[in-house]
Amino acid sequence: MTKLPQDYKSVIGRKQEVMKNAIGIDYSKFESGSIAFDYEKMMSETGYTLEEMQKIQYSVNTGNTPVFELKNLTALARACAPEGKGARIFIKDEAANPSGSFKERRAANSVYHAKRLGYKGVIAATSGNYGAAVAAQAAVAGLKCIVVQECFDSKGVGQPEIIEKARKCEALGAEVVQLTVGPELHYKFILLLEETGYFNASLYTPFGIAGVETLGYEISMQCVQKYGKNPDVVICTNAGGGNLTGTARGLIKAEALNTQIVGASIDLTGLHMASDKSFNLKSCTTGHTGFGIPYASDPDHSDVPRSAARPLRYMDRYVKVTQGEVFYITEALAILEGLEKGPAGNTSLAAAFSLAQELDQDKIIVVQETEYTGAGKHVQPQLTFARQNGIEVKFGDPADEVPGKSIILPSHPSLIKAVDIDLDHIRRSLIKKNLKKYTANPTEDDYAYLAEETKKDIKWVKKAVDEIKDTLYV
Amino acid sequence: MIKKGEWVRIHKIILKSTERTAKLPEDTQKVPFEMWTKGFLLADAEIGDKVEIESIIGRHETGTLIEVNPYYKHNYGKFIPELLTIDKQVKEIVFGGEK
Numbered sequence: 239m240t241k242l243p244q245d246y247k248s249v250i251g252r253k254q255e256v257m258k259n260a261i262g263i264d265y266s267k268f269e270s271g272s273i274a275f276d277y278e279k280m281m282s283e284t285g286y287t288l289e290e291m292q293k294i295q296y297s298v299n300t301g302n303t304p305v306f307e308l309k310n311l312t313a314l315a316r317a318c319a320p321e322g323k324g325a326r327i328f329i330k331d332e333a334a335n336p337s338g339s340f341k342e343r344r345a346a347n348s349v350y351h352a353k354r355l356g357y358k359g360v361i362a363a364t365s366g367n368y369g370a371a372v373a374a375q376a377a378v379a380g381l382k383c384i385v386v387q388e389c390f391d392s393k394g395v396g397q398p399e400i401i402e403k404a405r406k407c408e409a410l411g412a413e414v415v416q417l418t419v420g421p422e423l424h425y426k427f428i429l430l431l432e433e434t435g436y437f438n439a440s441l442y443t444p445f446g447i448a449g450v451e452t453l454g455y456e457i458s459m460q461c462v463q464k465y466g467k468n469p470d471v472v473i474c475t476n477a478g479g480g481n482l483t484g485t486a487r488g489l490i491k492a493e494a495l496n497t498q499i500v501g502a503s504i505d506l507t508g509l510h511m512a513s514d515k516s517f518n519l520k521s522c523t524t525g526h527t528g529f530g531i532p533y534a535s536d537p538d539h540s541d542v543p544r545s546a547a548r549p550l551r552y553m554d555r556y557v558k559v560t561q562g563e564v565f566y567i568t569e570a571l572a573i574l575e576g577l578e579k580g581p582a583g584n585t586s587l588a589a590a591f592s593l594a595q596e597l598d599q600d601k602i603i604v605v606q607e608t609e610y611t612g613a614g615k616h617v618q619p620q621l622t623f624a625r626q627n628g629i630e631v632k633f634g635d636p637a638d639e640v641p642g643k644s645i646i647l648p649s650h651p652s653l654i655k656a657v658d659i660d661l662d663h664i665r666r667s668l669i670k671k672n673l674k675k676y677t678a679n680p681t682e683d684d685y686a687y688l689a690e691e692t693k694k695d696i697k698w699v700k701k702a703v704d705e706i707k708d709t710l711y712v
Numbered sequence: 713m714i715k716k717g718e719w720v721r722i723h724k725i726i727l728k729s730t731e732r733t734a735k736l737p738e739d740t741q742k743v744p745f746e747m748w749t750k751g752f753l754l755a756d757a758e759i760g761d762k763v764e765i766e767s768i769i770g771r772h773e774t775g776t777l778i779e780v781n782p783y784y785k786h787n788y789g790k791f792i793p794e795l796l797t798i799d800k801q802v803k804e805i806v807f808g809g810e811k
Binding site for chain 2: 314392
């Protein structure tokens with residue numbers, strides 16, 4: 239066999255073809271040729287029904303995780319809240335999944351699908367919990383697994399949190415290919431797909447995202463059964479958008495139509511995600527604005543042609559919290575509730591702690607995940623690493639935290655304040671990207687599509703398009 | 713001498729700084745794009761040699777031999793005294809200050 243050219247440009251040029259072979263989806267059939275594409279058709283034709291997904295997941299010990307009330311943390315929030323305020327805070331203990339996170343749900347479906355289509359192995363590009371989840375599911379299915387991680391800076395130094403995830407992937411039988419910082423991860427990823435012919439267990443396929451629908455569905459069923467009603471608010475940590483998208487779709491399938499869906503990300507404003515120097519100045523490696531905002535405004539810049547994770551379609555509110563707040567709440571969760579969990583998964587808990595104080599005491603707010611903890615992936619090593627990298631860690635007002643320079647642990651829990659992110663700004667950014675990429679003159683179908691993409695009405699979209707058009711080529 | 717069949721870690725530069733994508737911050741543009749992986753050594757070699765390995769899933773890869781029997785060194789970090797302050801504070805607020 240003649241070896242194909244290995245240089246960067248040639249390899250990236252083969253992306254579409256490689257991805258088609260590695261996912262088994264012809265995305266072109268959902269395209270309109272203009273801005274619009276048929277998202278629901280893609281989800282229904284290539285995904286699985288809720289019942290099928292439950293069957294797949296329960297057969298590999300995934301899902302059906304408990305929901306419980308955090309009474310002491312609720313008491314702490316009430317001590318900080320105005321009289322009569324302080325909603326009941328609940329958590330869904332997703333760390334109870336085999337590899338320790340909700341990502342197991344996405345992985346269970348992807349690996350099942352890969353096996354059904356006859357692939358011999360799966361590859362996932364992720365520095366997060368998803369790697370361990372794919373490794374775990376591939377282990378059960380008897381498939382081979384490669385996890386590709388962005389792991390080190392140019393000095394070969396890696397975040398302890400990512401190193402731990404590499405260890406876990408290996409412990410579950412995967413080969414872990416570790417890379418330095420940069421978007422060329424996709425270059426190596428494509429080469430590996432070509433070399434092995436394995437399935438691309440992307441985080442963003444319809445079956446991956448549909449896998450999270452069971453999470454939202456379970457939350458509704460469990461809350462109605464145990465507490466007599468659907469949650470008033472569900473908070474999802476938001477990075478690539480799949481967690482929020484899948485959970486919201488599951489809640490809708492359970493007819494929990496009045497539940498407010500809130501996204502939460504750690505504020506890393508100012509740190510460039512592809513910067514070698516900034517890489518180790520982050521003290522959390524996922525669930526932050528560096529992923530959350532770009533993926534919300536441009537879901538299709540992922541590793542598949544059309545991402546199934548489209549959080550703006552479902553998000554009612556988007557808030558940010560600081561690294562210091564997340565570390566504080568992680569410590570409080572351990573000390574008040576006896577639950578030692580990984581910090582990144584507690585991003586939404588920090589937000590819930592703040593939002594609960596806006597709501598009446600009879601309201602229910604559900605934090606829809608926890609993640610496993612361990613060496614490296616824990617408050618103590620993550621703060622140690624921050625200090626080693628010259629980050630100032632101290633008590634104060636977390637509002638003064640400067641990502642990459644300081645981590646400010648709240649000097650009192652009443653200082654934990656989720657800050658609203660302007661969703662309309664992200665919506666307009668999504669529209670602008672579409673106008674630039676496809677056409678500045680949307681069709682009626684395009685307007686209807688953009689209304690769905692932004693959870694707004696067509697009138698709002700038309701006005702936004704008119705305003706943005708004028709700025710397009712300035 | 714590291715024997716054929718030993719479990720090793722290799723390192724490889726897969727794109728020189730000049731071969732990288734143009735869409736990079738300046739600091740990243742200056743450094744090469746590097747890779748590390750692990751596998752069974754396919755022929756006797758010394759540290760620093762260019763070698764070929766077979767990974768745990770059977771894939772072959774080449775690179776510079778940098779470690780034999782590699783193991784993880786990450787841990788629970790150093791003592792962070794602030795955590796005890798948080799512990800005392802939240803317990804005091806929720807359960808009161810009884811001695």
